[in-house]
Amino acid sequence: MTFRSALAALAALGLVAATLPASAVTIRYANQGDLKALDPYTLNETTTIAHLGHVYEGLTKRDKDLSIKPALAERWETPEPNRWRFHLRKGVKFSDGTPFTADDVVFSAERVRATGSNFATRLPPDAKVIKVDETTVDIVTDKPNPILNYQFDGWYIMSKAWAEKNGAVAPTPAAATTPSYASLNAMGTGPFTIESHQPGVRTVFKKNAGYWGKMEGNVDEIVFTPIANDSTRVSALLSGEVDIIEPVPLQDIARVNGTANAQVLTGPETRTIFLGMDQVRDELVNSNVKGKNPFKDPRVREAFYKAIDVDVIKSRVMRNLSTPSALMIAPEYFKLSKDFTRPKADPEGAKKLLAAAGYADGFEVGMNCPSDRYVNDGDICRAVIGMLARVGVKVNPIIEPKAQYFAKVLKSGGFNTSFYLLGWTPSTGDSHNVLFEIMGCRGRNGASRGDTNLGGYCNPKVDDLTDQILTETDQAKRDAMIKQAYEIGNADYGYIPLHQQSLAWGISKKMKVAQRGDNQIRFEWVTKE
Amino acid sequence: MATDVTPDLATAPRPAPVPAVKAPSLLARALDSDLWHSFKRSKLAVVAAIGTLVFLLAALLANLAPQDPFDPAQLELLNSRIPPLWSAEGQAPFLLGTDDQGRDILSAILHGLRVSIIVGGLGVLFSASLGITLGLVAGYVGGAVDAAIMRVADVQLTFPAILIALLVDGVAKSISGGQMSSGAILGVLVLSIGLSFWVQYARTVRSSVMVEKNKDYVAAARLIGLSSPKIMLRHVLPNAIGPVFAIATINFALAIITEATLSFLGSGMPDTQPSLGTLIRIGNRYLFSGEWWIAAFPGLTLALLVLAVNLLGDWLRDALNPRLS
Amino acid sequence: MIAFLVRRVIQAVGVFLAVGIIAFSMFRFVGDPVNQIVSIDTPYEERVKLRASLGLDDPIPLQIARYIGRAATGDFGISYQFRQPVSALFAERLPATLELAFCASVFAMVFGIVLGVVAALRRGTALAGTLETVSLLGISLPTFLIGILLIYVFSETLRWLPSFGRGDVVRIGGWTTGFLTWSGLKALVLPSITLGLFQMTLVMRLVRAEMLEVLRTDYIRFARARGLKTRAIHFGHALKNTLIPVITIAGLQLGSVIAFSIITETVFQWPGMGFLFLQAVQNVDIPIMAAYLLLVAFIFVVINLSVDLLYTAVDPRITISGGRAT
Secondary structure: OHHHHHHHHHHHHHHHHHHOOOOOOEEEEEEOOOOOOOOOOOOOOHHHHHHHOOOOOOOEEEOOOOOEEEOOEEEEEEEEOOEEEEEEOOOOEOOOOOEOOHHHHHHHHHHHOOOOOOOHHHOOOOOEEEEEEOOEEEEEOOOOOOOHHHHHHHOOOOOHHHHHHOOOOOOOOOOOOOOOHHHHOOOOOOOEEEEEEEOOOEEEEEEOOOOOOOOOOOOOEEEEEEOOOHHHHHHHHHOOOOOEEEOOOHHHHHHHHOOOOEEEEEEEEEEEEEEEEOOOOOOOOOEOOOOOOHHHOHHHHHHHHHHOOHHHHHHHHOOOOEEEOOOOOOHHHOHHHHHOOOOOOOHHHHHHHHHHOOOOOOOEEEEEEEOOOOOOHHHHHHHHHHHHHOOOOEEEEEEEOHHHHHHHHOHHHOOOOOEEEEEEOOOOOOHHHHHHHOOOOOOOOOOOOOOOOOOOOOOHHHHHHHHHHHHOOOHHHHHHHHHHHHHHHHHHOOEEEEEEEEEEEEEEOOEEOOOOOOOOOOHHHOEEO | OHHHHHHHHHOOOOOOHHHHHOOOOHHHHHHHHHHHHHHHHOHHHHHHHHHHHHHHHHHHOHHHOOOOOOOHHHOOHHHOOOOOOOOOOOOOOOOOOEOOOOOEHHHHHHHHHHHHHHHHHHHHHHHHHHHHHHHHHHHHHOHHHHHHHHHHHHHHHHOOHHHHHHHHHHHHHHHOOOOOOHHHHHHHHHHHHHHHHHHHHHHHHHHHHHHHHOOHHHHHHHHOOOOHHHHHHHHHHHHHHHHHHHHHHHHHHHHHHHHHHHHHOOOOOOOOOOOHHHHHHHHHOOOOOOOOHHHHHHHHHHHHHHHHHHHHHHHHHHHHOHHHO | OHHHHHHHHHHHHHHHHHHHHHHHHHHOOOOOHHHHHOOOOOOHHHHHHHHHHOOOOOOHHHHHHHHHHHHHOOOOOEOOOOOOEHHHHHHHHHHHHHHHHHHHHHHHHHHHHHHHHHHHHOOOOHHHHHHHHHHHHOOOOOHHHHHHHHHHHHHHHOOOOOOOOOOOOEEEOOEEEOOOOHHHHHHHHHHHHHHHHHHHHHHHHHHHHHHHHHHOOHHHHHHHHOOOOHHHHHHHHHHHHHHHHHHHHHHHHHHHHHHHHHHHHHHHOOOOHHHHHHHHHHOOOHHHHHHHHHHHHHHHHHHHHHHHHHHHHHOOOOOOOOOOOO
16 A cells, blocks of 8 residues: 555656746736636626637727727727617637637527626617628617726627537536536637636636737746735745735735835725715614614715815725725716815714704714625724714724625615625726616616615616717717716715725736736736746 | 622632532541641642632723723824834833734733633533533433433533534534623533533533442431432532542543633634633734733743642542542 | 444434534524625615525524425425525535645644654653644644744745645535646645644644553553564554554544634635524525534534444444444
């Protein structure tokens, strides 16, 4: 037995040594989250989309500065306001060798909107996708839609032939009871292919030799491991076991930068963290105020706004890695953001407002907060609780893991919250998404409007503007309307925007990485010595 | 919350003697004096006892701490992450520095110590009462009752302590909608820790009851018409109490560590009313990023407390074992 | 004997049923799995459909019945997080946990026995006192802190041992092993120590106590009187007698070692069952949670049964009847 196992060990070692070409560049990458589904229409989640973006591509892609660039579509135009024409790139092949054609786009358009897809909103339901010829596709909508292609970078094009051959024509629903071929395999036109995938353990990507584009980086292989524990992930980077980690906990940034072999790449993220207040119920669910809802009084909302010092949160909780925000959207996604400034904290003014509203002695309210969703989310909430305590409001923390938190506060949980912290990145990269989902009156003319407006802030003027913004094709006019909508929201103190958090990628000093604000690590741009 | 429980403190860490008090026989007194004798001879035991006492006293006097770490209005975020007083950036009055919320570490330790001791003490009290009762009944009654209780004990063992605690905690949290008062969380912790440890008491008591119950004195007691509960409590139990006492001491230490572990898994005391374990969990993120004091001092306190209690338990176990004197 | 086995099997089925029922009644409180399955901007209608398709709106008894019906045929469902069959995930993860538990137990036994013997034979000396005190440190700090400290010292600072994962594994049939590669062996060291430290302290204390008892028995005194060498007495007779209860306890502890691996595996990103379970709890992955609990129950039933059978084999005075053979 021992002799045999020794032999086997030797053989195994030999095998490992033999399969590694001397010059191959391997990147070992550890993320807090995992690649959770291989079917590109199963799970709308950043880490998963980012990983699959190495294998699959959309008609468009986003560049390092998030601007929209041609990908599988070489160029596009709008011959009529309702008609978008996409000219597909010629000579592109899927990694199994079959050519990419208009049929694949039409197929993917159906598949992405079929039952079970989590990406149905990437393409409006009324959009008709028409094959003009082998390399031209028209998309026709009922009404003009200036932001039609804003989400196309995350709508990955699949091979019709491959899906049909493997019985994967229907998207794999998140709640699939049997695994489909597409949920265990991935095959696209992207710069990499998946060599092996062990969920939760290890995924290996290999360079796609037949990739149509030019690779900026020199990566031949990516070995991805999820490492959930913060300290372990940082140790793995510092010990040189991995080359890149995401995220680096804020408190470890100085430590990583202090070492000779690794550094932290920081930059603004496009997610906005904000506080919301229940403005719908006549009596709050978690409060000692009975018979009325203090948050219906704008003075109380303003008092909360003024009691919270985002600069102290920035310096103490976020270790200066946050951008205090006056808006519910990141500056990257709205040009006129610079016209807004956030008023300074004013606890005395807050006390006066509370007194004027009839709460001179403050009141009690519960606060729902996730503890494992956003950067230092629980700490931000505890800081907010301390600041409100100083103006006399007793906030009872309901700080929970995201599983329990979201089960309560979302629509499916009956919006069971009085006061909460949430983060939001518009998946379109456009304000309309924020104004519709977060700031829109719940259910008003449009069933899904305000579905994520957990506090139910409502001002019909905002809704009217939102509807005009959707179809306005003049960029300057559109921006002015967006600005007006945000001004109304701010004057109502409907929400308390806090900040945009920062990205923190820990990388080996041997690497060059381009950091994109949506927190997607793209390995085709990575170079390693 | 913590103040509500303060009166229990004196009894909390020493739960087991309750039944022992009911047997004030000469024998017990002699045992006591033997114990005292052996105690005086063991330097380690004396040190451990003094250590334990110091910790109990500190927990009792937590209210005298410079800050009430459970009151958010007393925390100033601008005072967060100040190093201990003796380092260059130290600031009075924060002797051991502050944590990420501006909480004075010394005050947090004192209050956390109290929470940990209460959880451990009540946990042991609960598991010992449950285990002793079931063990007595199983051993004395025997037959189907015995088989049933011991089968339940087996099933209980099927779920290791930490799993039981995780599940009980999860259910309690969700039933309450995540809005449990810290008192309720404490109760849940006591319940889940107690539920995981009772089997050991039950098995120990049961086996010694099985040995004792066929002895002549029990038969005699029965003959003179003493009721079964009386016989069990007055005559059978005192003979089993030695090992129970030793188990209880060690379990007290185990319970405190279990609470700390649960805290790591997110099921311990909330961050706003931390136990020692919660403090360590909060601080362990900062252990190597320069702010070592946030975890190190609570960790040291926990280790010393558990060490002292364990040493005391060890000594007690040896001293109560007649064959080892 | 056969009657005994049959009874035990029936009891085991009862245990499984109880575990299943308890588990399922608890699951609906852990959170809403739908939120973990889809992204936050998923429309409400889609969520409702998803809930229904998962059968989460059915009454609990129906859910239990359906689950047990499927489980009986070996179908444990599809993991919500990974979209893979639970049985395949378990097959992948089980070897990792068992190898870790094995190494941790071996570490605990070897060091526990050696230290325990030394502490017993040198009772009352400074050496024994130091050993006993130091060994207590292993149970005086929470496991996660010990793991993090070990990683800091041995991975990050000294760079001797890996901080996460299993290293390279070799696949033999359905089993993956880390025993056959250098990196696999290195990866086992820190997690095994972290996981085994607690057990080591227990074993050491047990060995010391048992050893002290045995050394006082007449039989050892006779051996001494017969003029046997001290070494022969200590190791040939005393230790041998000590080991039976120690091994029994260690066997019984195997279940808690596996349970405690939840923490060790989380700290070391060990791709085993414990970590899988914790992630399942965090993500409300009901199929994994249910199957894990059943597996733990199964392991314990097997351990209890083997201990009972071993007792009869070792000690002919014990006859197996209805109750526990202790």
